[in-house]
Amino acid sequence: MTVTVPEIETDRLVLRAPRLTDLDAFALFYADRRSHFVGGPLDREEVWRALISMAGHWQIRGFGLWVAARRTTGEPVGHAGILHHIDWPEPELAYSIFAAWEGKGYAFEAAGAARAAAAEHFGITAPISLVAPDNTRSLRLAKRLGARFERETRIRDHDVLVFRHPPAEGAA
Numbered sequence: 227m228t229v230t231v232p233e234i235e236t237d238r239l240v241l242r243a244p245r246l247t248d249l250d251a252f253a254l255f256y257a258d259r260r261s262h263f264v265g266g267p268l269d270r271e272e273v274w275r276a277l278i279s280m281a282g283h284w285q286i287r288g289f290g291l292w293v294a295a296r297r298t299t300g301e302p303v304g305h306a307g308i309l310h311h312i313d314w315p316e317p318e319l320a321y322s323i324f325a326a327w328e329g330k331g332y333a334f335e336a337a338g339a340a341r342a343a344a345a346e347h348f349g350i351t352a353p354i355s356l357v358a359p360d361n362t363r364s365l366r367l368a369k370r371l372g373a374r375f376e377r378e379t380r381i382r383d384h385d386v387l388v389f390r391h392p393p394a395e396g397a398a
Contacts, residue, residue, distance in 0.1 A: 345394030
C-alpha cells in the first residue's frame with residue numbers, strides 16, 4: 227500500500243511527510259520535559275517508534291501529521307496535522323512546535339495550514355483539538371485559530387479540554 231502525503235507550502239513552511247532525517251530533531255524535542263503534553267519525554271528508540279507511527283498513521287488512516295519544516299533550510303520546526311487514534315472521539319487537529327522555534331508564529335502557521343489542508347484533501351472540515359488544561363500555549367493557539375471550548379473528557383487517563391475548530395470555508 228502506498229499513500230501519497232500531500233506537500234503543503236505556506237509563506238515560511240513546508241508541511242511534508244516524516245523522514246528518517248527528522249529523527250535527530252524529534253529526539254531533541256522529545257528529550258525535553260516540555261514534550262510531556264504529547265507523550266514525552268522519550269528516549270531515542272521511543273522517538274523512532276513515534277516517528278514510524280507518524281508515517282504509519284498516513285498509511286492506515288490516509289491522513290496524519292505533517293512535519294513542519296522551514297522553506298529556506300528544510301529544518302524541522304515541529305509537526306501539525308490530523309490524528310485519529312482508535313481511542314480518540316473523532317479526528318483531532320494536533321500540533322507541536324520545537325522549543326527553539328516557539329514565539330515566532332510557526333505553530334499558528336502550521337496548524338492553520340494543516341486544518342485547511344485537512345478540509346481540502348480529506349473532508350475533515352471542523353476537527354477538534356484535545357488540550358491538557360495546563361497547556362497554556364496550546365490553549366492560546368486553539369483560541370487564536372478560532373476554536374471554541376466544547377467539553378471536558380478523559381483520554382488515556384488524562385483530563386483534556388475539547389476545542390472545536392470552526393468549519394472550513396464552504397463547509398456546511
